[in-house]
Amino acid sequence: MALRAAAFALLCCAAVPASAQLGAATQSPPPDGVAEGAGAGNPRGRYHALDALPDWGGIWFVSAGASGGGAPPAIPKLKGEYLQRYQAWRAEVAANAGVVRRTRSNCSPPGMPRIMRLAQYPYEFLFTPGRVTINQEAWMQTRTIWTDGRAHKEDPDPTFMGDSIGHWEGDTLVVDTIGISDAIELDTGMPHSARFHLTERIHLSADDPDVLVNEMRMEDPEALEEPFEVTVRYRRDRHGSLIEFQCAENDRNPIDEEGNTQFL
Amino acid sequence: MKLLAKLALAGIVLSPLPSLAHHSYAMFDMQKTVALQATVVRFKWQNPHAFIELDATSRGGTERWAIEMTSPNNLAQEGWRRTSLKQGDRVTVWVHPLRTGARGGSYVGVRLPNGSTLGEVS
Numbered sequence: 001m002a003l004r005a006a007a008f009a010l011l012c013c014a015a016v017p018a019s020a021q022l023g024a025a026t027q028s029p030p031p032d033g034v035a036e037g038a039g040a041g042n043p044r045g046r047y048h049a050l051d052a053l054p055d056w057g058g059i060w061f062v063s064a065g066a067s068g069g070g071a072p073p074a075i076p077k078l079k080g081e082y083l084q085r086y087q088a089w090r091a092e093v094a095a096n097a098g099v100v101r102r103t104r105s106n107c108s109p110p111g112m113p114r115i116m117r118l119a120q121y122p123y124e125f126l127f128t129p130g131r132v133t134i135n136q137e138a139w140m141q142t143r144t145i146w147t148d149g150r151a152h153k154e155d156p157d158p159t160f161m162g163d164s165i166g167h168w169e170g171d172t173l174v175v176d177t178i179g180i181s182d183a184i185e186l187d188t189g190m191p192h193s194a195r196f197h198l199t200e201r202i203h204l205s206a207d208d209p210d211v212l213v214n215e216m217r218m219e220d221p222e223a224l225e226e227p228f229e230v231t232v233r234y235r236r237d238r239h240g241s242l243i244e245f246q247c248a249e250n251d252r253n254p255i256d257e258e259g260n261t262q263f264l
Numbered sequence: 265m266k267l268l269a270k271l272a273l274a275g276i277v278l279s280p281l282p283s284l285a286h287h288s289y290a291m292f293d294m295q296k297t298v299a300l301q302a303t304v305v306r307f308k309w310q311n312p313h314a315f316i317e318l319d320a321t322s323r324g325g326t327e328r329w330a331i332e333m334t335s336p337n338n339l340a341q342e343g344w345r346r347t348s349l350k351q352g353d354r355v356t357v358w359v360h361p362l363r364t365g366a367r368g369g370s371y372v373g374v375r376l377p378n379g380s381t382l383g384e385v386s
Binding site: 096097098099100102106107120121137138243244245246247249250251252253261263 | 286287288290291308310311312313314315330332335336337338340362366368
């Protein structure tokens, strides 16, 4: 019995590397471009400066006809293997009665940049010292845009949201994003490379203070023939609030081994 | 005919169907709408899709159907609440049926026991 207890103790401890020290607080150094005592991690005494920022209160919905003017929506011009992959994807969808095969769970969110063009589900833009936080109701997605002067992470891990830094040019928030996973689409069925680079200029409309404008510019030297520019408009719901969206709550549509959506 | 096509197109554009949905709607026959006279078995007000399970009256007796809706977030904007349906309610539900012929469909509209309607009813 004592022997068995000792064996169990050995097993239990072997599962955790001695160096991990689970529960110990991590001590991160200040990011590149941020001095000790400054940056988003040190907000005290800096909240009053937020009053100088424009009024983006309330929640915001992508407005219909976001591309505006009745003109046909602009389409990114892919090239090379990315164009071939997109054409193969289109052919497969057409041959499959419009059914799009999935490689990820149906509860997997679209990621950047598509979430900034998502109809139906609203956004909120939160200002705190040194950062802007964008919450998107669908899948309860959160984007963090660091505005404390830090540089991009060096070789950031590819993620759904990428690595975003921003700064204010007057009343315009200028956001630079890299590090978006190349498993994420830039538009429906359209792949991009690991060098995908997004710039956003977000500001209130000069014509209507209840309209927020996002001028998006996408560049990708491997996947795009030329930079793709699209302007998205959001309309304000001053007293609206985001509703919880837990996709796992009733996920009755799993993916089978063929990539088809099930209906259970 | 041209006008009709235009109207149909406008209908598609304005329809509450998500353009970036949780999943493709290709599993449903979106050109076809059927009306079910039914009794509510269960109403699940949950993400990513609310569901209605109901017993529909058919020639052979009753059939158990599962009706998929959009998300509570979207439905709330159309006037739905989690209390809009309860077990035992006698309703008429309009759905786009599954292409497979299985007893499931995508929600279009409903006539509630008090005669009021939500969504598109014909």
